[in-house]
Amino acid sequence: MLLSFRVQNFRSVRDIQELTLLATPPDAGLPAPLLFGPALHVSPLAGVFGANAAGKSTVLRALDTLRALTAAGSDARDAVRRFEPFRLDPAARLLPTRFEAEVLAGGVRYVWGCAYKQGEISGEWLHAYARERRTIWYERDRGGVRTLPWARLDGLAAVVAGDPDVTLLALGADAEHPRLAPVAAAFAAIVPVRVAPGPRLVRDLEHLAAGWTDELTLLLARAGLGIAGVDTDGDGVRLVHEARTGPHPLGAYGESDGTIAWLDLLAALLPALDRGGVLLVDDLDAMLHPSLTAEALRLVGDPRLNPAQAQLVFTARAVPPTTAESQRWYAVKDDGATRLRREPGGPGLSPGELAHELWLAKRRPTV
Structure with a gap:
């Protein structure tokens, strides 16, 4: 399960932004048992709302890029080569993109993150939490990789030392490493779903x-x-x-x-309800009637229908009334950069005001 996600210097995001799926209040979410300690309560839904070009889709694209960076095969290298920093600030183009996510796998909380620039992983880390204590499995920077001895990562660390454009977690997925592969599988369960025209x-x-x-x-x-x-x-x-x-x-x-859009969504959603995973749906309500949008959210939010604790992270134009306030995030622009907030941004020009501004502009004399 996805517990939280942080992104910095990616497309329209300049400063660190965080999306959390930990339920507030705790009893509003699905119980996720831990090997040690009381169960966590995690929300099955997270919706990102906001105006056009506010950066809603950027959040989902960042999550999909995070998945690619941890994937087996060539996906990780391709993601590093598609370096997409915040371009409205010249200084940001010189800085790395940073992702960090907290996931639950096998009853253990893991925090994995990386920083990368064009064709180079400049930093990577994997921490595990048990009994509220942090264990550093590995940390990587330009100086090398430091690993926990009993994790038996020395062989992969030696490989990644000469391969700067791939993450150690992706190599672990490729090699089916007994300790890294389950963590990579939690990220591989993040699946983008297209329900818009195309x-x-x-x-x-x-x-x-x-x-x-x-x-x-x-x-x-x-x-x-x-x-x-x-x-x-x-x-x-x-x-x-x-x-x-x-x-x-x-x-x-x-x-x-x-x-067809409803069929596309169901074809991905129904297997996820049985197997689990995190579905990413951009513009959920672009092609669906509000009643169908609400029905999709009910399917994921009902623990009787969602025994595998699948999660849905989506963007939408309107806020569905079936979502709780703790499941709503709002993307707003500040100095050209996207920020995630718990409350909607201030109102802009209404359609009537916009038309009035245009009418005034047409009446102004030209010189």
């Missing part, structure tokens, strides 16, 4: 045929989309609509963008 909307539904479930059929049929059922005969999947002449199946090309 290439996925014109794809057929064959990619869902093998994993189609009765639950998916039920949620589609009860969503008020005119869908009566699903035809899975043959090679693909077609949604069945009721018509005067009887049931009529349609392929993806005949469905509305909103229907």
